[in-house]
Amino acid sequence: MTLVRAVRADDLDGVAAIAAHYVLNSTATFAETPQTVAEWRERLGDLEGRGLPFLVAEADGEVAGYAYAGPWRPKPAYRYTVEDTIYLDPRHLGKGLGTALLGELVERAAKAGMRQMIAVIADAAGDGSVALHRRFGFVEAGRLSDVGHKQGRWISTILMQRALGPGAGA
Incomplete structure (x- = not known):
């Protein structure tokens, strides 16, 4: 059984x-050095302080x-x-977890008063992510060519955008 909840x-x-x-x-992330648990703890504190969801x-x-x-x-x-x-987690791909997480994230970000959500997707590994975001109403807002360099190659990004909450325009 899968449960989507606030991170602890x-x-x-x-x-x-x-x-x-x-x-x-x-190349799905442009980060080159993994963050420590202490750095993740700082990120959690920052997001909580801003009233933003971390699930x-x-x-x-x-x-x-x-x-x-x-x-x-x-x-x-x-x-x-x-x-x-x-x-x-790669062992849990294809089980609907991305759908569950993104659905809850969109809902909670809207409840937090956010008006727009942006997805920055590396084109090298982005087909599944693009499809996931499209299912939730994200539209392509642009592309940035060769803006990242990782694993010996140049990587472009796809920008997608979705309005959140009532009265939020695209």
């Missing part, structure tokens, strides 16, 4: 392990995926726009 401090070991897998083995999907008692809505940009005028981040 004792989930951060699992979150860090999932993130490290993608940092070290893929986990729990399957069989373990963290099977995570998602959070973080600030899109640091300037104050962007304070109602968030960027989503979603990663799944």
Whole structure:
């Protein structure tokens, strides 16, 4: 059974392990060094302080995926726009966890007063992520060519956007 819920401090070991897998083995993230559990704890504190959601999907008692809505940009005028981040334990791909996490993340970000959600998807590994976001009403807002360099190659990104909450325009 899968449960999507707010992350707890004792989930951060699992979150860090999932993130490290993608940092070290893929171009889905542009990070090159895995974050420590202490760094994840700081991120959790920052997101909680902003009233933004940080979720986990729990399957069989373990963290099977995570998602959070973080600030899109640091300037104050962007304070109602968030960027989503979603990663799944590779052992739990194809089980609907991405759908469960993104659905709950969109809902909670809207309840937190956010107006727009942005997805930045690396084109090299983005087909499944693009399809997931489209199912939730995200539309392509642009592409940035060769903006990241990882694993010896240049990587482009696809930007997708979705309005949140009542009265939020696209």
